[in-house]
Amino acid sequence: MDERNSDDAQKGKREAPPLGQAIRHRRKTLGKTLVEVATEADLTTGFISQVERGISSPSLSSLRSIAAALHTSIEQLLSVPExxxxxxxxxxxxxxxxxxxxxxxxxxxxxxxxxxxxxxxxxxxxxxxxxxxxxxxxxxxxxxxxxxxxxxxxxxxxxxxxxxxxxxxxxxxxxxxxxxxxxxxxxxxxxxxxxxxxxx
Incomplete structure (x- = not known):
């Protein structure tokens, strides 16, 4: 009851900035191409492009791979304290x-x-x-x-x-x-x- 309301309130205040924008910004900062990130993450170039444009949403596993290819962490991409x-x-x-x-x-x-x-x-x-x-x-x-x-x-x-x-x-x-x-x-x-x- 109150516990559920508390959980809902917690959910409402933890939203992260757009993930695709953060990934694109990090990639460009490193000077990497979509192909390079896709190859290192073992994902397709088209998928990385769709994630950056907000068309597709990666699983947690794929997001870890993308973060590793960008020499960063999921927490940093999502602005979540590590x-x-x-x-x-x-x-x-x-x-x-x-x-x-x-x-x-x-x-x-x-x-x-x-x-x-x-x-x-x-x-x-x-x-x-x-x-x-x-x-x-x-x-x-x-x-x-x-x-x-x-x-x-x-x-x-x-x-x-x-x-x-x-x-x-x-x-x-x-x-x-x-x-x-x-x-x-x-x-x-x-x-x-x-x-x-x-x-x-």
Missing amino acids: QYSEFIARDKRQTFFLGVERRFYEKLGPGFAGSLFHPSIIHRPAGHESEHMHDKGEAFFYLMSGQVEYHLDGAVYVMNPGDCIHHDTSKPHYSRVLGDQEAVELWVTTSPMRNPPKNS
Whole structure:
């Protein structure tokens, strides 16, 4: 009741500036082309261009890859303070929005610099379909509420509250929120692993 109103109020005051503008500004500051960023992030040039223009919204995994290619962090791109804490109280979580559909993220970490796991709670609106992805890494997803259709390497799983999935992210995957309620999802992922850039 009051707790929910408090959560809604917190969501309303944590909006970030347009992500695409921040990415374009950072890319141009570094003197990098769309092709260079796309190659280093292992994404397509067209997708990076759409993100910069606000046409497409990256997943958290893709955004980490873009940030790494731009030698920065998600927090800096979203103007969210970077904080490390081994203990995070419920009302002290860092939060931010992504995309025009207003996906809402609650950070549950990292507890320390250099951590390999990225835990978060994601609130996705009804009907939202995620980016189609595959990269080197690992993901664990526990559905807290709502219903989700999860596509993994040709298999389709209809997930209900309490269901979970744990897989190698090199397998093609994406998901869609079913029904007319938002999905609340607990995710623990690793940073996408990239091959080190070749020296010319």
